[in-house]
Structures are given as C-alpha cells and as structure tokens.
Amino acid sequence: MELLAATGDASPCEAGFNSCSLLLKITDSESFAVDGGAVLDTIFHVLMIIAAALVLRWLVNRSIHRIIKQVTTTKGPASISDLADRLASSASRREGIVGDRSSQRADTLTGVLQHVTSIIIMSVAFMLVLSVFNVNLAPILASAGIAGIAIGFGAQNLVQDYLAGIFILVEDQYGVGDFVDVGDATGEVVDMGLRVTTLRSLDGTLWYVRNGQILRVGNSSQSWAYVVVDTPLPPSADVDRVGEIITGIAEAFVGEDEWRGHILEAPEYLGVVEVTIDEIKVRLGVRTSSDQQWAVGRELRLRISESLREAEIVNTSSRVYIPRGTGGPAQ
Numbered sequence: 001m002e003l004l005a006a007t008g009d010a011s012p013c014e015a016g017f018n019s020c021s022l023l024l025k026i027t028d029s030e031s032f033a034v035d036g037g038a039v040l041d042t043i044f045h046v047l048m049i050i051a052a053a054l055v056l057r058w059l060v061n062r063s064i065h066r067i068i069k070q071v072t073t074t075k076g077p078a079s080i081s082d083l084a085d086r087l088a089s090s091a092s093r094r095e096g097i098v099g100d101r102s103s104q105r106a107d108t109l110t111g112v113l114q115h116v117t118s119i120i121i122m123s124v125a126f127m128l129v130l131s132v133f134n135v136n137l138a139p140i141l142a143s144a145g146i147a148g149i150a151i152g153f154g155a156q157n158l159v160q161d162y163l164a165g166i167f168i169l170v171e172d173q174y175g176v177g178d179f180v181d182v183g184d185a186t187g188e189v190v191d192m193g194l195r196v197t198t199l200r201s202l203d204g205t206l207w208y209v210r211n212g213q214i215l216r217v218g219n220s221s222q223s224w225a226y227v228v229v230d231t232p233l234p235p236s237a238d239v240d241r242v243g244e245i246i247t248g249i250a251e252a253f254v255g256e257d258e259w260r261g262h263i264l265e266a267p268e269y270l271g272v273v274e275v276t277i278d279e280i281k282v283r284l285g286v287r288t289s290s291d292q293q294w295a296v297g298r299e300l301r302l303r304i305s306e307s308l309r310e311a312e313i314v315n316t317s318s319r320v321y322i323p324r325g326t327g328g329p330a331q
Helices: 002-008 020-029 030-072 085-098 102-130 136-152 156-170 239-255 288-311
Strands: 179-181 186-192 196-200 206-210 222-233 268-274 282-287
Touching: 020 288, 030 102, 085 186, 102 136, 102 156, 136 156, 156 196, 222 239, 222 288, 239 268, 239 288
Parallel strands: none
Antiparallel strands: 179 186, 186 196, 196 206, 222 282, 268 282
C-alpha cells in the first residue's frame, strides 16, 4: 500500500526547478504542466541558441574590426615613412579621389569578413535550432557537403579572385588613382573590387582584370618616382658643354617655387650612358613625388631641348637623331 501511495504521489516532472514543476505548482494540472513545460523548454532553448549566436557574432565582428584596422594602418618601411612630409601632394591627390585609403581598405575587408562569419555563425545556430525540434540533421549535412563540393569545383576561379583581392587590399599593393602595370594591361586604377580591378589605359580603353590573374604589379604611384631624362646628341657634340648646360637647367628647375615641392633629392647628371655610330646619349635623373613624375619629365625634356638648340649643339633643321630601341606610350 505504501508503494502504491508513493507511486501515486510521484511528480510527472523531472526533479529540480523547471518549467514543468513551475506550471504544476501554478495550475495543479499534470497534463498541462507536462505539455506546457515541454513547449516552454523548447522556446527557452531556441532563445538561448539565438542569444548565444548574436553575442558570438558581435564578439567576432568586433575582433575582426580591430584586427583589420590594426593591419591596414601599419606603417610602411622606414625609408618610405621618412618621405611622408615630402609626399603630401601625392597623398592628397589619392585622398581627393577616394578619401583615406587605409579607411577604405579597412571598411571593405571588415564588411566582407563580417558577412562571411555572420553566415557561418547563423547557419550553425539554425542547425542547433533544428536539433532542438528533433530534426534529423544527417541528410541535411550530407546534402550540404555534396553541394559544397560541387560549388567548390565550379567556383575555383571565383574563390581565387576574391582571395587575391583580399590580399591586394591588406598589403595595399595599389588603390584607386594609382598608375599600375599588371602585365596584360597598364593604366590608372579607376575602380577596385575584391573580384575585379578596373584600369583606364592611356588611349582610353577600360580594362577589367580579374584579381586572381594578376601575378605581378608594377605601381608607378607609390611614395616616389625616379625620372630618367635621356638626351640623344650627334656624335660630334661637345659632351662637357652639354653636361654644363643640362646641370644648369636642372639646378634652375629645382629652385623654382612651382617645382621645388615635388623634388625630393638634388638632380643627378649621370653623363654619357650610351655611344653608337648614330648618337651619344646623356642622362639626367631626378627623384620626384609619384604624381608629378610625368610632368617633371616633360618640363625637363622641353627645357633641355630648347637650350641645346639655342646653344646650336642640336640642329634639327638638317638632321634629326632618333634613338633606337625606344618605344611605348608617352606618359
């Protein structure tokens, strides 16, 4: 009899404080307590999973933001950092086009990585919610695995392009406004994404280059440039006199207010660099800010050619000396 009484008084709820025992105390109905407790426990588990996913996503996004900001604001080599004050014109030109490059790179990378991590975290949370409702996840996971393999084989190039774009941004290889040579195309970067870089060449052609296909990059707009001015002379020219004229032109050029801020070091007259049966070639080198290299080169060539004609060292009326082996578009 005591065993039957103990069995009859047994609670249908699990031991301890839970939804079932709470409802049983409130309603004194065993069936309602069991059913209602199961519903409340399920809702509680779902809410806990969602809350944990949201907190985890917030923590991960915050960490990504801090890490990317630290990576994209890392200073460059000391040799480049020392020229920061002298390169204000180059930096202001890029900032005038697209704003702060470090901020742009940080925003782009942060947005992409946060989007990817959010998808992963929410997908796992969705799977956990399904498991709360006793849904068999094995077929879903198997189907997702097969679909992932198929998509992976079909989107290899796409993944390669996006990964290459991420590294280009992280390493700041180039940005909008830079003049670059990427192998198959050369021109000014007018748009840059994680998959495609858009270049405008000197003849106006707009090139779309996949980031995954860029194996090497030559950037003519980073930090500083070295302008090489080669002057062809007739074989009979007085090289010493030519050197004096060119040196005087370079010194006067550097002293002008219009150009002084763009010259980083004193010009170097390197003298004769090539001698052939047709000509003697002398060279002048000038280190300038990257965005003024072509203007500096054009101005120096114009002044040197005019001065040599005035000095009657080069007589263009009788014969024109054209250097051999030169080519490429004028900058």
